[in-house]
Amino acid sequence: MYSRRADIHARFDGQQRGGIATPAKHSIVIVFTGEEGEEHGYSDRWRDDGVFEYFGEGQVGDMVMQKGNRAIAHHAANGKSILLFKIAPRGVVFEGEMICEGYQVRPAPDRLGNLRNAIVFELRLVENVIERVSDLPTTNGTLATLRERAFAAAKPAPAKSTSSTTVFERSRDVRDYVVARAVGHCEGCSQPAPFVRANGVPYLEPHHIRRLTDGGPDDPRFVIALCPNCHRRVHSGADGAAYNGDLRDKMKAIEIA
Ligand SMILES: [Zn+2]
Ligand SMILES: [Zn+2]
Incomplete structure (x- = not known):
């Protein structure tokens, strides 16, 4: 349970009112769902297939794809993480x-x-996207495709009406490409992948x-293929943040063309 004002806006800034906050200095989009919204005709809900239907912002008239709504639709392209909070009587x-x-x-x-x-x-x-994308990387197609x-x-x-691919396929496409791009070597330390998968694809x-x-779709210019050691280092190491900075610099050279 958090205080929206003290724990979220005091630390990250972002719009203090409304359902969608887009703190300018952080790579997050914060969305709030709750009872309040229902008075305004919103009926956010979890579906049986694991999808959460979230009504965008705009209280009167047609909703438009701008501001908070645009931030949600473009979060992967912009490298922002969506954090969902439920409004409760004493906090979020x-x-x-x-x-x-x-x-x-x-x-x-x-x-x-x-x-x-309404935009829903x-x-x-x-975490559910990562789970479902655990199938083996493919080697179907050239690096260019x-x-x-x-x-x-x-x-x-x-x-919805224009999409033919699922989020799982999109997530997998990003992963398969960066693994293929690495040609069997960690893009962090340049060492060969420590072992190969059951289908012969180097493990990165x-x-x-x-x-x-x-996990999830992201711009391939911001996704790097790492050996397990480098990956644990960036997430668990004392110098993880600095190492991530090194990886950012490396990516500039890896994905230029
Ligand atoms: Zn490495
Ligand atoms: Zn990672």
Whole structure:
């Protein structure tokens, strides 16, 4: 249980009112869900398939894809982590880090009770995306086609009606490309991958250098393939933050063309 004002805005800044806060100096988008919203015609809910339907911002008239709504749709492309909090009587409760896999536009009442077009985001817990993407990296296709797919996967979350790929496929496309790009060597320490997977693909782990957690679609310019040692170092080492800075510098040379 956190205090929205003392624990969130005092430390990270960002809009103190409304459902979506976009602190300018941090790579996070904070979204709040709760009872309050229902008076305004919002009915956020968890679906059986693990998707959390989250109504965007805009209390009267059609919702538009700007400000907070745009921040959610573009979070992967912009390297921001979505943090979901549930509003409780005495504060806010952290629900988890989310990936936006797309959105729907559907009629829903606004604050005045008039029907309007609401943007309903489909969010999924990042840990569930990582779980489902544990299938073996493929070696299907040339590096150029893998790269093309990875960059396509990092585009802003699509409208439901225009999307043909799932968030799992997008996440996998990014991983497969960075592993192929590394050609069997850790992009951190340049050592060969310590072993190969069952299908012969060298074992390397995708690390997201500008996000809080790994997994989900991201711009391949900000995802580096690491050996397990380098990966543990960046997350658990005393010099982890500094090492992540080194990796950022390395990425500038790795993904230029
Ligand atoms: Zn390494
Ligand atoms: Zn990592």
